[in-house]
Amino acid sequence: MRPGRRRDGRYADGRLVWARGGSLFAAPFDPTNVAVDPPPRVVQRGVAMSATGVAHFDCSDTGILVHVPGGAETLQRSLVSVDRNGREVARLTSGDSLEEPRFSRDGRTIVLSLRSRSSDLWLFDITRGALGRLTFEGENFAAVWGPDERTITFSASPGGASTGAGAGAANLFTLHPDRSESPELLIASEFDKVAGGWSPNGATLVFTEYHPDSGADLWVLDRAAERVQPFIRTRFNEYAPALSPDGRCLAYVTDESGRAEVVVVAFPDATGKRQLSTDGGTEPLWSRDGSELFYRSGHRLMRIDVSGGIAHAGIPTTLFEGRYVAGTVTLANYDASADATQFLMVVAEVPILPSVLRVTLQRRSGIA
Secondary structure, eight states, X not given: OOTTSOEEEEXXXXXXXXXXXXXXXXXXXXXXXXXXXXXXXXXXXXXXXXXXXXXXXXXXXXXXXXXXXXXXXOOEEEEEEEETXXXXXXXXXXXETEEXXXXXXXXXXXXXXXXXXXXXXXXXXXXXXXXXEOOOSSOEEEXXXXXXXXXXXXXXXXXXXXXXXXXXXXXXXXXXTTOOSOOEEEEOOSSOEEEEXXXXXXXXXXXXXXXXXXXXEEEXXXXXXXXXXXXXXXXXXXXXXXXXXXXXXXXXXXXXXXXXXXXXXXXXXXXXXEEOOSSOOEEEEEOTTSSEEEEEETTEEEEEEOTTOGGGOOOOEEEEEOOOOOOSSSSOSOEEOTTSSEEEEEEEOOOOOOOOOEEEEOSTTTTO
């Protein structure tokens, strides 16, 4: 239900009481015709509401109203930049359900998702500190840069950029940040898809597809041949593909051991498989020069030295630790600057927890 609509209602003595925007409203209610007689009136302001729309109140037929004081929470998150020691360098921007930040190749712009009333892509201009909306219809999310520096590849479900192919599924589209052209359908099927990343020459896209029988699988798009084919598809889940900067290795996550671990294979032949994480791992990400592989393990951002090649990969070490928001799709919910000295991380703005319960005694039916 969209913000601003009636939420979390209660029925008491012929009246319906509901919450909206941190206030309680009441109006006579006819259960026979399932109709509310307008106009409603405010019976209590300053009521705590969670970001999911749950309001913390109750009422009785005898006119007793009990509520937790507060206001309407949101899923407000901030995008922060931290150094390699985890020290916060800057707070860049914020928004409801902010996710999936990605530096542009020149490092001047960040594409990200805001999933509030709808899920849309936004662009943040680092120099100007300006946040501008990029998509306007339907559900759009999980953007990566490519196949070239002036193009973004992203997922969109019907009602967004979708043209109707693969109805019901999140398909892959491309879009120019200046919106000089309409979004272009890249890959369509009956199953949801999330882009992982493009090869350095922009010829190949690796992405995750979700199948009801095999779960999450890795697929590859060959642009020149206009061919899509499975890359790794097993009875286990394989997701979060990340191509190395030279395009010769692919890191991804698999749960074949019983928990999520980061593994690497040669690309494009999928040989030489090697597990690099040692205590669980998700959201792999390469440094721009290919000398480091990062991933997340709980609240820790891990680092592996791969400057000597995958066969001589180092032991994972903790780069820094913090309660940053993890990704909700297979795309990593963080990014590294070109020189890997700063990291974009997402912080949840935690509201102050209420500690008071207020009881209001009114005359019978006084809540309406």
